[in-house]
Amino acid sequence: METFIRNELFWGKKNQEKLQKANIAIFGLGGVGSFAIESLARSGIGNFFIIDFDKISQSNINRQLFAQQNTIGLFKTDIAKQRILSINPEANIQVINDFYTSDMNYIFDKKFDFVVDAIDSFNFKIELIEYCYKHNIPLITSLGAANRICPEQLYISDISNIQKTNCSFANRIIKRLKNDGIIENLPIVLSYEKPKSCQKILIEEKIQTQTGKIVEFKKITPSTTPFVASAAGILIGSYVVRRIINY
Numbered sequence: 001m002e003t004f005i006r007n008e009l010f011w012g013k014k015n016q017e018k019l020q021k022a023n024i025a026i027f028g029l030g031g032v033g034s035f036a037i038e039s040l041a042r043s044g045i046g047n048f049f050i051i052d053f054d055k056i057s058q059s060n061i062n063r064q065l066f067a068q069q070n071t072i073g074l075f076k077t078d079i080a081k082q083r084i085l086s087i088n089p090e091a092n093i094q095v096i097n098d099f100y101t102s103d104m105n106y107i108f109d110k111k112f113d114f115v116v117d118a119i120d121s122f123n124f125k126i127e128l129i130e131y132c133y134k135h136n137i138p139l140i141t142s143l144g145a146a147n148r149i150c151p152e153q154l155y156i157s158d159i160s161n162i163q164k165t166n167c168s169f170a171n172r173i174i175k176r177l178k179n180d181g182i183i184e185n186l187p188i189v190l191s192y193e194k195p196k197s198c199q200k201i202l203i204e205e206k207i208q209t210q211t212g213k214i215v216e217f218k219k220i221t222p223s224t225t226p227f228v229a230s231a232a233g234i235l236i237g238s239y240v241v242r243r244i245i246n247y
Contacts, residue, residue, distance in 0.1 A: 020046040031229025033118030034065035039237030053099035117141040144191030146222035151231035160184040
């Protein structure tokens with residue numbers, strides 16, 4: 001396919017065919033997830049399963065790839081599907097407009113070559129990571145994009161090499177995972193940069209999933225810049241592609 005000829009010049013036709021056959025699931029299409037899926041689409045990934053419950057809002061525009069004035073109020077998954085197909089009309093895309101909970105783990109009846117975790121809610125992030133880990137489903141997770149401005153401080157590390165970070169959220173996630181026995185073979189996108197926010201806003205969310213389950217949680221709305229989430233998403237895309245083609 002001529003669209004991906006420049007990719008083939010780097011990693012070869014056989015690897016491009018591997019990517020075309022690959023099946024990737026992406027949970028969360030915010031700042032990180034939107035740029036991750038964009039880079040994967042432009043790499044020639046042929047099959048996507050995308051999950052997000054949210055609609056695009058005005059406050060998403062500063063950092064999320066799919067957020068524009070003319071997409072406000074539309075489901076992120078629907079805009080993502082349109083964008084992927086505008087890049088690669090031959091891509092196969094399945095969409096779930098819902099909030100991920102463990103009730104949705106039936107989707108793993110389908111085989112995924114890789115899962116991208118771009119969820120920002122503590123408990124549900126843990127649930128996804130632990131399910132994939134216990135069922136030997138390759139996954140990469142992002143923990144270092146919010147409250148930062150320096151994309152050059154991002155890095156990828158296996159959980160086994162991480163003792164403590166300068167981010168309380170990342171530390172909580174890593175501690176919980178290690179307590180639950182996940183001590184290696186989990187790649188994580190992190191940042192050396194110390195998180196910063198000029199103001200903290202506590203929000204409460206109440207979401208009804210398609211199964212009828214009511215999900216309630218509180219979280220601090222993080223500060224965000226246009227630079228770090230996008231770079232984290234591209235890092236994830238690169239990592240996933242390299243794993244698939246064994247580079």
